[in-house]
Amino acid sequence: MPMRRPISGTLRHARSRRYDPAAVSSSSFSKPRVTSFLALAAGAALLLAPASASAITAVPRSGGSPNANAIADLYKIIMFFGMIVFLGVEVFLIRSIIKYRASTGAVASGPTDNNKLEIGWTIGAVGLVAVLAAVTFIKLPDITTPPNGQPIAEFAQSSASASLVSTPNPPDGKKITINVTGRQFIWRYTYGNKLDSPFAYTQMVAPAETVVVLRIQATDVIHSWWIPALGGKFDAVPGSTNYTWFKAPAPKNAAGDVYTGQCAELCGRQHANMLASVRIVTPAAFKVWLAAQKTRIADANQQSIKTRQKLTRQGQITDLTPPS
Amino acid sequence: MSATVEHPNAGFPELVTHKVAKPPVKQRWASWFTTTDHKKIGIMYMVTTFAFFLVGGAEAMMIRLQLGVANNSLITPEHYNQLFTMHGTTMLFLFVAPMMAGVANYVLPLQLGARDMAFPRLNALSYWLLLAGGIVFYTTLFFTPPEAGWTSYPPLSSAVYSPSGGQDAWIFLIHLTGVSSLLGAINFVATIITMRAPGMSWSRIPLFCWTILTYSVLLIVALPVAAGAVTMLLFDRNYGTAFFDPTHGGSPILWQHLFWFFGHPEVYIIVLPAFGMVSEVLPVFARKSIFGYKAIATSTLVIGLISMLVWFHHMYTVPSPAIVSAIFMVTTLLVAIPTGVKMFNWLATIWKGSIITASPFYYAAGFLSVFIFGGVTGMFLAVFPVDWQLQDTYFVVAHFHYTLMGGAVFGVFAGLHYWYPKFTGRMLSEKMAKAAFWLILIGFNVTFLIQHSLGLEGMPRRIYEYGTATGWQTENMISTVGSFILAVGILLATYNFIRSASRGAVAGPDPWKGNTLEWFVPSPPPANNFDVIPTVRSVEPMKDIRAELERAGAKA
Numbered sequence: 001m002p003m004r005r006p007i008s009g010t011l012r013h014a015r016s017r018r019y020d021p022a023a024v025s026s027s028s029f030s031k032p033r034v035t036s037f038l039a040l041a042a043g044a045a046l047l048l049a050p051a052s053a054s055a056i057t058a059v060p061r062s063g064g065s066p067n068a069n070a071i072a073d074l075y076k077i078i079m080f081f082g083m084i085v086f087l088g089v090e091v092f093l094i095r096s097i098i099k100y101r102a103s104t105g106a107v108a109s110g111p112t113d114n115n116k117l118e119i120g121w122t123i124g125a126v127g128l129v130a131v132l133a134a135v136t137f138i139k140l141p142d143i144t145t146p147p148n149g150q151p152i153a154e155f156a157q158s159s160a161s162a163s164l165v166s167t168p169n170p171p172d173g174k175k176i177t178i179n180v181t182g183r184q185f186i187w188r189y190t191y192g193n194k195l196d197s198p199f200a201y202t203q204m205v206a207p208a209e210t211v212v213v214l215r216i217q218a219t220d221v222i223h224s225w226w227i228p229a230l231g232g233k234f235d236a237v238p239g240s241t242n243y244t245w246f247k248a249p250a251p252k253n254a255a256g257d258v259y260t261g262q263c264a265e266l267c268g269r270q271h272a273n274m275l276a277s278v279r280i281v282t283p284a285a286f287k288v289w290l291a292a293q294k295t296r297i298a299d300a301n302q303q304s305i306k307t308r309q310k311l312t313r314q315g316q317i318t319d320l321t322p323p324s
Numbered sequence: 325m326s327a328t329v330e331h332p333n334a335g336f337p338e339l340v341t342h343k344v345a346k347p348p349v350k351q352r353w354a355s356w357f358t359t360t361d362h363k364k365i366g367i368m369y370m371v372t373t374f375a376f377f378l379v380g381g382a383e384a385m386m387i388r389l390q391l392g393v394a395n396n397s398l399i400t401p402e403h404y405n406q407l408f409t410m411h412g413t414t415m416l417f418l419f420v421a422p423m424m425a426g427v428a429n430y431v432l433p434l435q436l437g438a439r440d441m442a443f444p445r446l447n448a449l450s451y452w453l454l455l456a457g458g459i460v461f462y463t464t465l466f467f468t469p470p471e472a473g474w475t476s477y478p479p480l481s482s483a484v485y486s487p488s489g490g491q492d493a494w495i496f497l498i499h500l501t502g503v504s505s506l507l508g509a510i511n512f513v514a515t516i517i518t519m520r521a522p523g524m525s526w527s528r529i530p531l532f533c534w535t536i537l538t539y540s541v542l543l544i545v546a547l548p549v550a551a552g553a554v555t556m557l558l559f560d561r562n563y564g565t566a567f568f569d570p571t572h573g574g575s576p577i578l579w580q581h582l583f584w585f586f587g588h589p590e591v592y593i594i595v596l597p598a599f600g601m602v603s604e605v606l607p608v609f610a611r612k613s614i615f616g617y618k619a620i621a622t623s624t625l626v627i628g629l630i631s632m633l634v635w636f637h638h639m640y641t642v643p644s645p646a647i648v649s650a651i652f653m654v655t656t657l658l659v660a661i662p663t664g665v666k667m668f669n670w671l672a673t674i675w676k677g678s679i680i681t682a683s684p685f686y687y688a689a690g691f692l693s694v695f696i697f698g699g700v701t702g703m704f705l706a707v708f709p710v711d712w713q714l715q716d717t718y719f720v721v722a723h724f725h726y727t728l729m730g731g732a733v734f735g736v737f738a739g740l741h742y743w744y745p746k747f748t749g750r751m752l753s754e755k756m757a758k759a760a761f762w763l764i765l766i767g768f769n770v771t772f773l774i775q776h777s778l779g780l781e782g783m784p785r786r787i788y789e790y791g792t793a794t795g796w797q798t799e800n801m802i803s804t805v806g807s808f809i810l811a812v813g814i815l816l817a818t819y820n821f822i823r824s825a826s827r828g829a830v831a832g833p834d835p836w837k838g839n840t841l842e843w844f845v846p847s848p849p850p851a852n853n854f855d856v857i858p859t860v861r862s863v864e865p866m867k868d869i870r871a872e873l874e875r876a877g878a879k880a
Contacts, residue, residue: 055801056777060713068713070443075710082700085664089696092671097689102611102678104338110676114614116670125664129657136653136707143709144646178728222481222576224641224716228782232712235641238479241571242643264716264784266473268480270402272787 064259064280065246066228070142071232077135081128143231146170146245149211150283168245169212175211175245176203182216182223182236184267185274191290198294203258204278205293207286208250216242221268227261227278235265249281256281360444361851362433365451367747369426372455373419376820379462380414383407388771392804394792402787405471406490410461412474413494416590417501418458420732423473424597425450425508427739428536430747432512434842434849435530437857442514442715445810450508456498470494473786475583476557478568478576483561488496492561495554498628502547505675509540509547516540521841522585525859531614532862534621535600538628542589542596545632550586553579577642584635592631594728596624598735599666602688604669605738607864608838609685610677614729616669617863624670627633630659632768638710649708663699667692683757689737690765694734696728701776717785720780724774737764737817744821745835750828751760756820763813770806774799 058079062072100106152173169175179190190199206212216225218236226233230246251257256279263274281289311317359365386407390399399407433441441447464470468488472481481491516537520529529537534834557579559565566572567581608612614620636644636652670692679685705711713719744752778799783790790796834843843866845853861868 003500023547056774058777060710060780062784068842071709071713074707075704075713078704078710082703086700088723089667089671091672093689093692095673096674096677097679097681100610100674100677100679102680105545106676106678108610108612108676108678110612110615110672112383112615112673113617114615117668120620121668122661125661128527128664129660132657132703133654135440136709137650138645152452157619161653164645166645221485222477224784226782226784232709233641233715234712235643237570237643239575240577240643261782265475266405266786267479268485269404269405269471269788271784271795272401272789 029211030257060226062134064227064248065231066247067143067231068229070139074136074139078121078132081132098185108146133252144168146175146211146247148172149174149247150207150209151288152176152207152210165241165243167243170211175213178206179215180204180214180225182225182263182267182274183220185263185270187274187276188224188251189285198290198297201292202275202277204276205256205289206248206278206280207283208248208280210275210283211245211247213243213245215242221234221264223263223267223274224265225276226264227259227276229259233264251282326778333469357627360440360448362429362441363849366426366427366430366446368451369422369429369454371424371593372458372806373423374818376414376418376458380411380419381814382812383411385807387411388494388807388821392787393801394794394797395789399788400786402471403647405786406469406785407475407498409470409473409494413461413497415728416474418454418461418596420728421505421590421596422454422501422540423736424594425505426599427736427819428512428741431743432533433515433519433843434746434845434853435533436516436519436852437524437860438519439853442519443511446507446512447600450504450511453500453504453507457497460500461497464493464762475587478557478560478579478648479570481557482569492558493556498550498554502551505543505545509543512536512540512730513544521857521860526865527618528860531603531617531624532597532600532618534624535596535603538624539596540626541594542593542631544726546586546589546593549582553582553586577639580639580642584638588635588638589631591728592627595731595735596627598691598732598739599624601735601739601742602670602691602842605684605688605742606673608742608836609678609680609682609688610674611739613864614669614671619665620652620669622798623665623716625688626662627659630655630662632855634659637708637711638704640711650682653706653708656736657703660699660703667699668694682743683752683754686705686758686761687734687741689760691731691738693732694726694730694765694768698730700724701726703838714779716784718775718783721785722775722779729772732809740821742836743842744824745831746842746847746849748825748828749831750824751835752820752824752828752830756816757801760813760817760820763816764811767806767808767810767813771803771810772806774802775807778803837870839866841865844869
């Protein structure tokens with residue numbers, strides 16, 4: 001007959017051990033250990049802070065367009081108030097924990113109610129909220145309304161389709177509109193609303209110092225257009241039209257400045273590779289590019305017609321030409 | 325006071341309220357399937373949801389492993405999308421929200437001085453529906469898990485773009501856990517209204533119970549909308565309707581409105597009970613009454629109300645008139661007022677206290693230090709033009725982990741460490757609890773702080789890879805390393821929970837000198853909770869009872 005193992009001695013010891021409430025406040029939470037922990041944490045923070053400060057980004061990208069710049073400014077204002085609140089709370093919290101520990105002999109003596117304080121900090125919070133809202137409304141026109149840009153011939157009738165979003169318009173009305181269409185997993189840019197309007201994929205070419213309005217749509221699932229340095233993101237929703245704009249500074253490189261971004265709304269398995277970029281060139285170079293793109297598309301169409309006719313003659317594909 | 329009283333040591337009187345010996349009934353395993361005892365159901369809730377927490381955490385670790393280096397090919401795009409969908413859904417619907425229900429199940433009737441929930445059998449049904457939801461959802465591991473994210477935006481979640489049954493399983497998960505939560509919420513409301521101890525007027529209800537009341541009302545308001553929305557999606561997918569199909573006149577944006585009308589209150593459903601736990605822990609360990617009881621209770625209700633008026637801030641980037649965004653910006657910023665009031669009251673509670681630095685206090689203080697950061701980043705996101713840069717990036721990922729992990733999980737851990745002696749009758753190892761706390765705090769901040777920068781640099785969420793030209797490698801590596809520190813901390817805390825259940829020191833009824841009635845009864849409490857329900861004379865009935873005992877001891 002197998003022997004049953006008795007309950008081990010340690011376990012029995014543990015079971016008979018009674019919890020001593022007095023121990024909680026004294027021996028096992030001695031002051032040096034807590035202080036050393038805090039010192040260690042503070043030391044680590046001090047060591048990490050300079051190293052990380054150079055590596056981290058604390059404000060949104062800007063520099064490509066006035067709306068991106070205004071958003072970054074607004075962000076900095078919120079950050080100013082946010083840091084005051086954050087640091088104030090942390091300092092008060094850590095100081096209280098260090099100062100009022102029972103192990104240092106602190107006796108509970110603070111108030112447990114104070115209507116003046118309650119009203120005071122409620123008003124403080126209301127004030128902060130009011131300031132943030134006011135600052136936002138002051139900054140808003142810079143973000144939503146483009147400034148005047150270089151006069152350039154409009155080639156897309158943007159008001160053709162109804163939208164919930166009003167079309168961005170500079171005071172003088174001089175702008176160009178580029179249609180941005182998202183689909184799994186590529187962006188298409190169409191320069192005009194005609195069937196033979198020139199278009200490009202993945203990289204958009206746009207003129208500098210010109211108000212460029214983007215008319216954003218999608219053909220399958222929801223995508224989101226986002227080039228951080230050119231302003232915020234706007235969802236491309238099938239069945240709806242969204243608008244944004246940018247006005248980029250003159251390019252520093254001869255080949256144009258490239259601003260990159262990518263789709264920001266989950267759109268399927270290759271969402272990560274739905275990249276986008278905008279190449280900003282001088283308005284003159286843009287005109288040249290647009291004409292060349294038109295020719296390239298016409299040439300490619302001619303080429304494919306020829307290939308198709310050849311394959312039809314050879315009997316490799318069905319003849320689709322209507323009977324004459 | 326008719327409770328039997330004895331005091332084995334003169335310095336610290338102890339209550340023995342339950343002289344009746346336990347009947348020698350064998351604890352048969354079948355009793356776990358048939359029980360309607362709120363404490364057993366609470367334990368089952370907590371164990372089940374904690375298991376889902378570990379599963380969801382494992383999914384997060386795989387996500388971090390994949391993103392650790394650029395152009396990683398460890399996980400396929402398909403599996404990656406499934407992983408973050410499972411992670412988000414698990415954490416929100418199978419861990420945090422029902423974990424709150426679990427803790428409340430155990431603690432709420434005890435705090436109110438009730439012998440069980442108002443509807444014990446309905447309570448059991450709530451648990452089994454939750455488990456059914458979890459099983460239905462996780463069965464998809466053997467087929468094709470959903471991959472449209474926990475928000476399941478159509479058209480991506482429609483039958484055309486997500487043909488697999490995994491998406492339907494997600495819908496049934498929402499239905500099953502939804503009905504579970506709805507029944508639970510009705511039960512909590514009924515219990516709080518009708519089953520309070522004599523003398524417990526509305527102004528003497530423990531703050532945790534106030535948060536559970538608000539949690540329940542929010543669930544009752546928001547869940548039917550979610551149920552309607554997922555039913556519409558189910559019909560779009562399987563029965564040819566076109567609520568969300570733009571090619572047949574439907575609107576994908578309608579889904580977002582319905583989903584976030586539920587989804588934003590859901591965030592407060594998750595975080596309010598954590599606020600409640602912190603409001604219970606801080607005064608006990610600061611040895612000082614809560615500062616501004618009425619302000620904290622009121623701010624809970626106000627947060628609950630405002631939380632139903634802010635859903636559009638998840639949708640600032642959809643095509644919409646600017647005035648809508650402006651209105652929702654203001655309502656969203658308003659949340660900062662009651663939340664700030666809470667924060668200041670908590671700080672005032674520990675100010676000039678006599679702080680016992682035990683593990684529940686560590687987690688509660690950790691909650692304050694981390695949650696404030698999530699609150700501040702929330703102000704950036706509320707301002708809609710700024711949100712245009714931050715929406716759907718790692719900044720948002722970092723923000724909601726600061727509020728949901730830093731807020732809800734630190735709060736839950738404070739609560740679990742606080743009530744563990746009540747649940748099990750034994751103390752946790754303080755050494756292990758504190759080591760775990762530091763690992764979790766450091767790991768958490770290393771993982772998520774740097775993600776704000778990634779978002780500002782243009783890294784969208786839900787991408788399975790990034791190129792070397794992006795310059796995101798170092799930050800992602802730091803985040804991945806942090807997630808491992810965090811995981812070690814969570815595992816250590818888990819080991820402590822398991823080990824201490826059999827090997828911890830015996831706790832006694834009131835190891836922390838608590839303020840509320842759950843500390844009046846033995847640990848763990850007997851099946852009927854209270855032989856005699858004490859009369860409540862203040863917000864802190866246990867303080868009154870202890871004072872009474874000391875007077876009695878002095879006389880004797």
